[in-house]
Amino acid sequence: MHVPDGFLSPPVAIACATLAVAGVGAAASRSRALLGSRSVPRMGVTAAFIFSAQMINFPVAGGTSGHLVGGALAAVLLGPSAAVVAMTAVLAMQCLVFGDGGLLALGANVLNMAVVHPVVGFAVYRLLVGRDGAQRSPSAARRIASLAFASWVATVVAAATCAGELALSRVASPSVVFPAMVAIHLAIGLGEALIAALVLAAILRLRPELLERSHLAPSASPGSIVVLGLAAALGLALFVSPFACRWPDGLERVAERVGLEPSQVQLTAAPMRDYVIPGIKSASLATSLAAAAGTLLVFGLSCALGSWLAAPSRS
Amino acid sequence: MSGVHRLRSYEHVDSPVHRAPPSLKLLAALLLVIAIAFVPVGRAGWLVLVLLGLAGVARAARVPIGAFVARVAIAEPFILGVAVLSLFQGRGVAIFLAVALKSTTCVAAVQLLAHSTPFQDILDVLRRARVPAVLIHTLGLTHRYLFVLVEETRRMQRARAARTWESRRGSSWKALASVIAVSFVRSAARAERIYVAMRARGWS
Numbered sequence: 001m002h003v004p005d006g007f008l009s010p011p012v013a014i015a016c017a018t019l020a021v022a023g024v025g026a027a028a029s030r031s032r033a034l035l036g037s038r039s040v041p042r043m044g045v046t047a048a049f050i051f052s053a054q055m056i057n058f059p060v061a062g063g064t065s066g067h068l069v070g071g072a073l074a075a076v077l078l079g080p081s082a083a084v085v086a087m088t089a090v091l092a093m094q095c096l097v098f099g100d101g102g103l104l105a106l107g108a109n110v111l112n113m114a115v116v117h118p119v120v121g122f123a124v125y126r127l128l129v130g131r132d133g134a135q136r137s138p139s140a141a142r143r144i145a146s147l148a149f150a151s152w153v154a155t156v157v158a159a160a161t162c163a164g165e166l167a168l169s170r171v172a173s174p175s176v177v178f179p180a181m182v183a184i185h186l187a188i189g190l191g192e193a194l195i196a197a198l199v200l201a202a203i204l205r206l207r208p209e210l211l212e213r214s215h216l217a218p219s220a221s222p223g224s225i226v227v228l229g230l231a232a233a234l235g236l237a238l239f240v241s242p243f244a245c246r247w248p249d250g251l252e253r254v255a256e257r258v259g260l261e262p263s264q265v266q267l268t269a270a271p272m273r274d275y276v277i278p279g280i281k282s283a284s285l286a287t288s289l290a291a292a293a294g295t296l297l298v299f300g301l302s303c304a305l306g307s308w309l310a311a312p313s314r315s
Numbered sequence: 316m317s318g319v320h321r322l323r324s325y326e327h328v329d330s331p332v333h334r335a336p337p338s339l340k341l342l343a344a345l346l347l348v349i350a351i352a353f354v355p356v357g358r359a360g361w362l363v364l365v366l367l368g369l370a371g372v373a374r375a376a377r378v379p380i381g382a383f384v385a386r387v388a389i390a391e392p393f394i395l396g397v398a399v400l401s402l403f404q405g406r407g408v409a410i411f412l413a414v415a416l417k418s419t420t421c422v423a424a425v426q427l428l429a430h431s432t433p434f435q436d437i438l439d440v441l442r443r444a445r446v447p448a449v450l451i452h453t454l455g456l457t458h459r460y461l462f463v464l465v466e467e468t469r470r471m472q473r474a475r476a477a478r479t480w481e482s483r484r485g486s487s488w489k490a491l492a493s494v495i496a497v498s499f500v501r502s503a504a505r506a507e508r509i510y511v512a513m514r515a516r517g518w519s
Contacts, residue, residue, distance in 0.1 A: 004394050005421030006414060010352050028449045037519055040449060041510040044456025045464075049502035051457070052464040053495045056472070058488055068495070077499065085450070089457040096437050097458065099386065099429035102421060104348040171414055172400040180400055198492030199499070207500050 001069070001162050001185070002094075003109055005102030009169040015238060016165060017107025020088075023115040023231030027084035030228065034081065043082050047089035050074055054090070058195060066191045071113055071158070072121025072151040073196040076143075077203070077211070080122040081228060087114035108165050111235050112158045119232040121147075121154035140204045143211075145306025148197040152189040152298050157236070159185035164239025186294065193302065201309035330431070332376035337436035338443070344428040348421050356406070359413035362420045369423045376431045386426050387419060394418045434458050460505070468498050 008016070031039045050070045057065035074083035088110050094100040101109050128146035129138045138146075163181035167174035203210065332340075347365075354362065373383045394415055401410045435455075442451050471494050479490075 002393060004390060004397070004418045005348050005425065006351060006394075006416075006418030007397060008352065010349065013352065024450070025447065028447060028453075032449055037514070038510050040452045041456060041513060042506045044453045045460050045502050045506035045509065047453065047457040048460035048464040049499055051461055052468040052498060055465060056468065056491055056495060058491055085453055086457075088450075089453050092454060093457055093461060095425065095429075097429055097434050097461075099422070099426035100390065101425075102348070102418075103345060103425050103428075104352060104421070166397070166400070171397075171410065173404040176403040177400045194488065195492055195495075198489055199495045202493045202496030203499060206496060207503075210500065210503055 001109075001112060001159055002101045003105045003112075003162060003165065005105050007169060007171050008102075008105055008108055008165060012165050012169045013104050013107060016111045016235070019231045019235050019238075020107040020110040020115060023119075023228055023235075024084060024088050024110065026227035026231065027081040027088075027115075030081040031079075031085055034079065039082065042078070043085045043089065046074065046078055046082065047086040047093070050086060051090050051093060053199075058191065060191065066188065068195045068199075069113060069117060069155065069158075069192055070196070071117030072125065072147065072154040072192075073199060075118035075122035076125055076147050076150075076200065080118055083118040083122070084114055084228065087118060090114075108162070111231075112162045112165075115228075115232050116161050116235055117154045117158045119228065120157045121150045124150035124153045139310065140201070140208075141306040141310035143204070143306070144197050144201050144309050145302045147200050148193040148302035148305050149299055151196040152193040152302070155189035155192045156182060156185050159188075161235055161239045168239065190298070190301075193298070194305070197302075197305050197309060204310070328377050328431075330375060330377045332372060332427075332431045337432050338440045340428055340432055341437060341440050344424050347424050351417050351421055354413075354417060356409055356413040359416050362416050366416075366420050366423060369420070369427055373423075373427055376427065378427070378430055383423075383426070386430075387423050390422045391419070394422070456509070464498065464502060467501070468494060471497060 031043065035042060053070055054067050057067055059065050071083065071087050074086055077083070078086065091101060091106065091109050091114055095103060095106050095109075125146045128149060129143055159181045160178065163174075163177045166172055166177050166181075171177075351362065351365075370380065370383065374380060398411050398415045398418070401407060401414055404410070435458075438451055438455055438458075441454075442448075475490065475494070
């Protein structure tokens with residue numbers, strides 16, 4: 001999902017950088033307000049931890065391997081604002097110390113992997129796990145299942161944001177880049193979900209109290225969480241929604257707005273022509289149904305994974 | 316994402332490029348990358364000259380040319396993987412070639428910046444550019460503990476490999492995930508120790 005330099009058009013890169021700066025700035029000030037002077041060592045060391053976790057390769061079939069991105073996991077371990085800053089530090093290291101990932105594209109990469117991934121992941125996690133009350137905290141199985149599903153959703157949504165950035169940069173036609181990026185990350189997201197779930201299960205076994213304090217106190221600075229949420233939401237609205245809602249219409253509108261003739265961008269209806277469920281007439285309805293079925297399937301798998309990993313006999 | 320070689324860098328070699336002011340290098344790299352973003356598809360061929368120029372700078376920076384090419388080549392699968400998506404449209408081949416060349420040139424420029432500029436110098440530039448102190452300190456600490464934590468993770472994996480059977484498919488996911496989990500638990504304790512040490516020395 002790392003966008004290298006050379007792919008994004010200047011306006012897209014600038015828009016991404018603006019949103020990334022707003023999001024990271026808000027996250028830094030919120031984290032500072034929540035944790036006080038403790039926030040800097042916490043975020044710095046955690047960023048180093050995420051970096052080292054990303055270097056562990058998990059074997060996938062056929063000699064290939066994958067690794068954790070960790071945005072959603074970090075958000076659950078540390079709270080969303082500290083996770084945003086830590087993920088940003090990881091991406092900045094990769095770019096400025098090791099030369100991986102673009103300099104101009106850093107804004108886009110921060111937006112996708114350090115803002116959208118943790119914020120979306122945390123929102124889904126929080127939704128599923130429920131607000132933990134003062135006396136009753138959610139069960140381990142529920143936490144693991146929620147994180148697994150949240151990681152999958154966050155990975156797919158971040159990939160869709162990335163695809164939107166590439167499509168608006170006119171590097172590739174949206175009818176190609178969206179299905180390709182999203183389809184690949186539907187699978188990659190499963191790996192991310194499994195790794196995140198395994199790591200959370202192991203932490204819950206080793207030191208469950210580390211997670212208690214990370215479910216942070218009442219929001220200390222409501223202003224900055226609004227900015228943080230807004231940055232993520234605006235990123236999605238800018239780069240995903242023009243393509244995702246009414247497919248061809250939305251795209252034509254964007255094309256007109258950025259001054260392209262429709263002939264320059266090949267507009268093809270029904271992005272997922274090959275993912276159609278037989279027997280259903282409307283292509284877009286079939287795509288939606290396929291997406292809903294797939295999402296439900298992953299949700300079911302997450303629940304099974306949660307109860308399996310949390311079972312006492314397994315530990 | 317594997318291999319110690321990627322963590323070795325040439326940032327502390329002495330050369331005219333290394334002695335150049337870091338703010339100048341950062342600005343030059345940024346301007347070059349922005350300029351490349353503006354190059355239209357039809358003119359991208361000229362970037363070959365820029366690429367050759369960067370190789371010349373790498374030579375002046377005493378980065379071995381083989382290592383420089385190898386570092387740029389590491390990024391190539393990612394570049395081509397994304398660029399392939401551009402083939403499926405009108406003028407696809409031209410866009411594909413232009414994008415691949417643009418991206419390769421940018422990667423070369425960023426690699427050169429990263430490997431001729433110590434990170435502390437980049438932090439100094441960012442500090443003078445009024446980047447908030449919280450971020451500067453976080454980045455500084457990340458850089459300081461990055462190598463410590465990567466080495467510690469390696470040590471854990473080595474220790475585990477020495478004590479257990481390796482299955483044919485490498486290590487199982489569960490064992491690898493527990494390495495990450497232990498690393499997190501240790502990093503939380505380490506963050507607390509560092510915080511106390513910083514407080515003791517007047518940090519607030």
